[in-house]
Amino acid sequence: KAGVTQTPRYLIKTRGQQVTLSCSPISGHRSVSWYQQTPGQGLQFLFEYFSETQRNKGNFPGRFSGRQFSNSRSEMNVSTLELGDSALYLCASSKGGTHGTDTQYFGPGTRLTVL
C-alpha cells in the first residue's frame, strides 16, 4: 500500500512569511502526528490529530498550528516565520491506538529553509 506522502518536499521562505505543509496518511490510518527535526534538538513532537481533533500537543509556540480533514489528510501551518523554524518537518501516521504496538509510519519530510 502507498506510504505517507508529504508535499512539498522542499520549501524556501523568508522571515515573516507563513507556510502550509501537507501530509497524506496511509489509507485507513486515523492518526497523524507532526514532528520538527533539527540538528541541535533532534526530533521534537509538534502535535497529533486523530479523527479531526487535536489529541496531543507539544511545547511549541502558537505560530505552529495544524488541522485534519475528514479523509485524515492533515496540514500544518507556521505563521510569521523565524530563522529558527528552518528544519525538516516530518509527518507520521498510524491507526491511532494507544497500545504500544500501534506503529507510526513516517513520510519523507518537508525541508523548510527560512532566509
Add this chain to the structure above:
Amino acid sequence: TQLLEQSPQFLSIQEGENLTVYCNSSSVFSSLQWYRQEPGEGPVLLVTVVTGGEVKKLKRLTFQFGDARKDSSLHITAAQPGDTGLYLCAGAAYGGSQGNLIFGKGTKLSVKP
C-alpha cells in the same frame, strides 16, 4: 518533562566490528521504538519493545528493553556499510497515544568498508 538520552552521539567503525547504542531515561515508558533514518528520508521503524526485559532480534541487530522500562539498547553484530545511518530511539508515555513519541537525539553510525 520526559527525556531520552542516547549515546554515543557519533560512532565510526570498521566493517565487521560490533557496537552497542544506549537509550536511557529516568521516566518509565509503555513502549520503546528504534528507528533508522537515512539522509533525505523519514525514520523507518526497526522494532518496538513493549515488555520489560524483552529482547528482540532482527538479523544482526539485537534490541533490549530494560526491566524497569526506562532504558533500551541496540547491539549490532558484524556491522556492514549498509548499516550506516542515524539510529533513533523513541518512547511512548504510559496512558498516552503512540502518536506522541519522545525521541532521543540519535546516534549517527558510519561503517567503513
